[in-house]
Amino acid sequence: MNYPNKIKKTTQKQINYSNRGMDLEQLINETNEYYVENDIALIYKKPTPIGISEAVYTEHGRVIKNGYFKAPSTLDYNGIYRKKYIEFEAKETQSTTSFPLANFHEHQLNYIRKVLKHGGICFVIIRMNGTVFLLPAESLVYFLDHFERKSIPYSYIEEKSYPIKEFYNPALDYLKVVDEIYFKGE
Amino acid sequence: MNYPNKIKKTTQKQINYSNRGMDLEQLINETNEYYVENDIALIYKKPTPIGISEAVYTEHGRVIKNGYFKAPSTLDYNGIYRKKYIEFEAKETQSTTSFPLANFHEHQLNYIRKVLKHGGICFVIIRMNGTVFLLPAESLVYFLDHFERKSIPYSYIEEKSYPIKEFYNPALDYLKVVDEIYFKGE
Numbered sequence: 001m002n003y004p005n006k007i008k009k010t011t012q013k014q015i016n017y018s019n020r021g022m023d024l025e026q027l028i029n030e031t032n033e034y035y036v037e038n039d040i041a042l043i044y045k046k047p048t049p050i051g052i053s054e055a056v057y058t059e060h061g062r063v064i065k066n067g068y069f070k071a072p073s074t075l076d077y078n079g080i081y082r083k084k085y086i087e088f089e090a091k092e093t094q095s096t097t098s099f100p101l102a103n104f105h106e107h108q109l110n111y112i113r114k115v116l117k118h119g120g121i122c123f124v125i126i127r128m129n130g131t132v133f134l135l136p137a138e139s140l141v142y143f144l145d146h147f148e149r150k151s152i153p154y155s156y157i158e159e160k161s162y163p164i165k166e167f168y169n170p171a172l173d174y175l176k177v178v179d180e181i182y183f184k185g186e
Numbered sequence: 187m188n189y190p191n192k193i194k195k196t197t198q199k200q201i202n203y204s205n206r207g208m209d210l211e212q213l214i215n216e217t218n219e220y221y222v223e224n225d226i227a228l229i230y231k232k233p234t235p236i237g238i239s240e241a242v243y244t245e246h247g248r249v250i251k252n253g254y255f256k257a258p259s260t261l262d263y264n265g266i267y268r269k270k271y272i273e274f275e276a277k278e279t280q281s282t283t284s285f286p287l288a289n290f291h292e293h294q295l296n297y298i299r300k301v302l303k304h305g306g307i308c309f310v311i312i313r314m315n316g317t318v319f320l321l322p323a324e325s326l327v328y329f330l331d332h333f334e335r336k337s338i339p340y341s342y343i344e345e346k347s348y349p350i351k352e353f354y355n356p357a358l359d360y361l362k363v364v365d366e367i368y369f370k371g372e
Contacts, residue, residue, distance in 0.1 A: 042297075042304055044260060047235040050250065060254065064236065067250035074230060078264065080271040083305030087266075111228075118228055119269030 024092045024127045027172040028077065034170040035081075041175060043079030043086060048072070073107035075115075075122075081175060082183060085120040092127035098151035099126055101144075109144060112137045121182050125164065125174060126157060133161035134177045210278045210313045213358040214263065220356040221267075227361060229265030229272060234258070259293035261301075261308075267361060268369060271306040278313035284337035285312055287330075295330060298323045307368050311350065311360060312343060319347035320363045 025045070035041040054066035078087040091103045101109075115122040115137065122137035139160035143152055162177045211231070221227040240252035264273040277289045287295075301308040301323065308323035325346035329338055348363045 036300075039300070039303070042260075042300055042306075047233040049233040050236050050253070062255060064250055064253035064255075067236070067253050068246065069248060069250075074228075080273075080301065080304045080306045083271070085266040085269070085271040114222075114225070114228055115266065117225070118266045120228075120266045 024090050024125070024132070027132075027166070028090050028125065028174075031170040031172045031174065032077070032079075035175065041079060041081035041086070043077055043081065045077050046072070046074070071105050071107070073105070074111050075108060081121070081178065084182070085115075085118075086122075086178070087115050087120055088123045088125060090125040090127075095151075096129050096154065098153045099128060099157060100151045102150065113141055116141065121178065123178075125172075126161070128154065128157065132164045132166060132172060133157055134164055134174055134181070135161040136181060210276050210311070210318070213318075213352070214276050214311065214360075217356040217358045217360065218263070218265075221361065227265060227267035227272070229263055229267065231263050232258070232260070257291050257293070259291065260297050261294060267307070267364065270368070271301075271304075272308075272364070273301050273306055274309045274311060276311040276313075281337075282315050282340065284339050285314060285343060286337040288336065299327055302327065307364065309364075311358075312347070314340065314343065318350045318352060318358060319343055320350055320360055320367075321347040322367060 029045060032041075032043045032045070035043060049070040049072060050064070050067045051070050052064050052067050055062050055064050057063075075087050075089040077090070078085070080086065089104070089108065091099070093099050093103065112122055124135045124137065124140060126133045126135055135157060140152075143149075143156060143160075162181060164172055164174045164177050166172055215231060218227075218229045218231070221229060235256040235258060236250070237254045237256050238250050238252070239254065241248050241250050243249075261273050261275040263276070264271070266272065275290070275294065277285070279285050279289065298308055310321045310323065310326060312319045312321055321343060325342075326338075329335075329342060329346075348367060350358055350360045350363050352358055
């Protein structure tokens, strides 16, 4: 493989730090690694789609010299669990009263409906007020269809979602909650 | 969204042209768009994983100034079809006698076994000798386990895979073949 391990990653830390939602993402990534290692599920974060406007060939292979981030039209994570297709998004908000729908791109909200239509397990993991919630996509779609609001009140999230406990290993065992919601009685 | 539409993509075409397997990829991408538009399946190519060693903020948002390509450890395409998880890789070779296994990264071959174990539909689309084949992952794994060879003879591919017809719209209706193999009698 031609990729340059030797490129100095001096600015990496600074970049990560500026990503809103990085901590929740880390918890989920670590949890997904645990799931893969223990043969529980195959769930991965999709790479961020990148547009390349300039690339050059170097001794390390092809290197991007000008690239930009594209808006994702699907959700961040997908994979397979207990033979089922699973797809979800993870978001955190500093707001204590409501979850702004601007956290989603318009395409993503339409996409969520499609995943449900095709029989996939779909949800949003929301960290808010110090709690991590699993909000089933069905409840999100219901909200979109019945309320003309730009944010979901915290009371709705509390009522319709399931808390995910933060723990040591795995860090955020969201599949335990998925078991309760989607595989009850199996 | 902060991404710079105005960046000139003068080198884009040249870059794409240098990608081996671009034509097969284009056929599959167009087919996947057809499937999404017609509500048949949700299958997408995963973005190539990128490592960022330098990024700057510009008037267009965050722009990558130094990025490199990472080796993928999963397969190129995944999604949902008829409520089932589906994942596959697409490869073409100029060789007429055998398909080199060097087309896969080591991680990918292990990963294929895992997808099967978790109950996913998994295969490789191979273009070779002017024909597009769908080789079920089960037959690929069987070959790996029973033959210590660095390439799959064309005769094995012909025997174990299913031809996919190239057509107009969709360009490469591989789900028709998936129906025959994985949903027979349903």
